Amino acid sequence: MHARKSFVSIAGLSRKDILHLITMAAEAEREPNRKILDGRIVATLFFEPSTRTRLSFETAANRLGAKVIGFSDPKVTSSTKGETLNDTIRMVSNYADVIVMRHYLEGAALYASEIADKPVINAGDGAHQHPTQTMLDLYSIYKTQGTLDDLDICLVGDLKYGRTVHSLIQALRHFSPRFHFVAPRELAMPEVYKQQLTEWGIPFEEHTELDAQAIGSADILYMTRVQRERFQDLAEYEKVKNLYVLRASMLSAARNNMKILHPLPRVNEIAYDVDDTPFAYYFKQAENGLYMREAIICDVLGIKL
Amino acid sequence: MTKTSNQELLVAAIKDGTVIDHIPSSRIFEVVGLLGLQGLGSAVVVGCNLESGQMGKKSIIKVADKFFSPEEVDRLSVVAPGATLSIIRDYNVVEKHQVKLPAVLRGIVRCDNPVCVTNNEPMPSRFHVVSPSKVRCHYCEHEQELSKVQIQG
Numbered sequence: 001m002h003a004r005k006s007f008v009s010i011a012g013l014s015r016k017d018i019l020h021l022i023t024m025a026a027e028a029e030r031e032p033n034r035k036i037l038d039g040r041i042v043a044t045l046f047f048e049p050s051t052r053t054r055l056s057f058e059t060a061a062n063r064l065g066a067k068v069i070g071f072s073d074p075k076v077t078s079s080t081k082g083e084t085l086n087d088t089i090r091m092v093s094n095y096a097d098v099i100v101m102r103h104y105l106e107g108a109a110l111y112a113s114e115i116a117d118k119p120v121i122n123a124g125d126g127a128h129q130h131p132t133q134t135m136l137d138l139y140s141i142y143k144t145q146g147t148l149d150d151l152d153i154c155l156v157g158d159l160k161y162g163r164t165v166h167s168l169i170q171a172l173r174h175f176s177p178r179f180h181f182v183a184p185r186e187l188a189m190p191e192v193y194k195q196q197l198t199e200w201g202i203p204f205e206e207h208t209e210l211d212a213q214a215i216g217s218a219d220i221l222y223m224t225r226v227q228r229e230r231f232q233d234l235a236e237y238e239k240v241k242n243l244y245v246l247r248a249s250m251l252s253a254a255r256n257n258m259k260i261l262h263p264l265p266r267v268n269e270i271a272y273d274v275d276d277t278p279f280a281y282y283f284k285q286a287e288n289g290l291y292m293r294e295a296i297i298c299d300v301l302g303i304k305l
Numbered sequence: 306m307t308k309t310s311n312q313e314l315l316v317a318a319i320k321d322g323t324v325i326d327h328i329p330s331s332r333i334f335e336v337v338g339l340l341g342l343q344g345l346g347s348a349v350v351v352g353c354n355l356e357s358g359q360m361g362k363k364s365i366i367k368v369a370d371k372f373f374s375p376e377e378v379d380r381l382s383v384v385a386p387g388a389t390l391s392i393i394r395d396y397n398v399v400e401k402h403q404v405k406l407p408a409v410l411r412g413i414v415r416c417d418n419p420v421c422v423t424n425n426e427p428m429p430s431r432f433h434v435v436s437p438s439k440v441r442c443h444y445c446e447h448e449q450e451l452s453k454v455q456i457q458g
């Protein structure tokens with residue numbers, strides 16, 4: 001059996017692995033169109049719809065010259081006829097050279113990577129992991145700050161359920177960050193992550209207000225959605241919903257190098273007047289996802305850019 | 306003295322087989338279930354709520370003509386971590402050891418996360434023992450208290 005290298009979780013990545021992928025992504029960005037995957041097939045299996053992520057992966061595969069097969073709507077596939085994930089993965093790994101998979105079950109990508117004899121890339125497994133999102137966040141931070149080391153990272157919004165912020169913390173632990181958490185009490189960073197940070201010796205502060213002090217102390221302002229359905233007490237939601245909306249007028253104290261990131265799509269947490277400020281980076285961030293996904297597809301196939 | 310001989314009466318000696326001792330009484334029927342003892346053809350003697358100096362009340366199971374596989378002993382270690390196994394040959398204890406929780410549990414514990422892949426696919430679960438009282442799912446990474454786990458069917 002040939003060596004295969006799946007990409008299913010952020011947890012196992014070292015500082016070196018992360019920096020290696022960032023270098024590869026920068027190279028992909030320098031020349032996005034290259035036919036190095038000519039004759040190869042990338043399968044995109046979306047057991048749960050996510051148009052944004054699927055388009056990003058398929059564009060990456062196409063720009064590398066690969067052909068794409070797969071499905072974007074599980075209703076038309078046999079998974080509704082009761083076929084197991086096991087059978088689907090075995091079948092597809094006979095056809096494709098790489099499997100990109102999004103699934104609503106937690107741990108599905110890791111399981112698929114154990115069954116498939118081709119590399120599996122996790123494009124999201126329920127509320128568990130979405131490691132390519134984390135890598136594109138890291139690439140965006142690196143590009144805008146010129147480094148990942150010693151940065152002030154301010155995470156805003158839903159820090160309780162937001163898997164992107166949890167993965168980001170895990171990945172950034174290798175780079176001596178200082179974290180600032182801004183969240184309503186109901187959606188505060190869970191104890192378990194705070195304990196981990198303490199064990200790693202990484203400093204963090206907690207705030208309940210998105211104010212000039214929080215904004216002014218950040219190199220990166222990472223915004224997330226505060227969703228109504230996350231609140232047990234809707235009165236509490238009504239009280240806090242406007243506290244976590246970022247407006248251009250709030251940015252006067254921002255550092256010059258500060259950039260605003262958001263995993264998108266946004267609802268109302270970033271006002272449109274922020275888009276025209278030099279701090280807005282979220283659209284570029286989404287574009288960076290393309291280069292990072294080119295890098296990850298190549299990396300799991302053992303190709304160096 | 307009287308107490309001991311009463312207990313010996315209750316739980317008769319076996320010629321060849323295995324004695325599982327020091328099982329918490331609250332989990333005795335779980336042990337019977339997870340080792341599939343009700344389906345065995347040979348004699349099985351279950352003694353419940355026997356006096357024990359160390360653990361207050363203990364329970365004991367004697368199974369004739371049965372020697373447990375390492376996999377079965379691993380299952381036992383999850384519900385009765387302090388149990389001891391005695392192998393009996395010709396009425397003599399030829400081997401005795403305490404069951405030990407392995408580092409990895411395969412196909413034993415059911416994940417308590419309903420959207421974990423292991424609860425939705427025909428596959429064995431896999432857990433890492435992270436402390437003497439806690440296990441973590443290999444797939445979804447949810448942690449559970451060992452004392453509260455359910456056994457995968």
Ligand SMILES: [Zn+2]
Nearest residue numbers: 416421442445
């Ligand atoms: Zn699980």
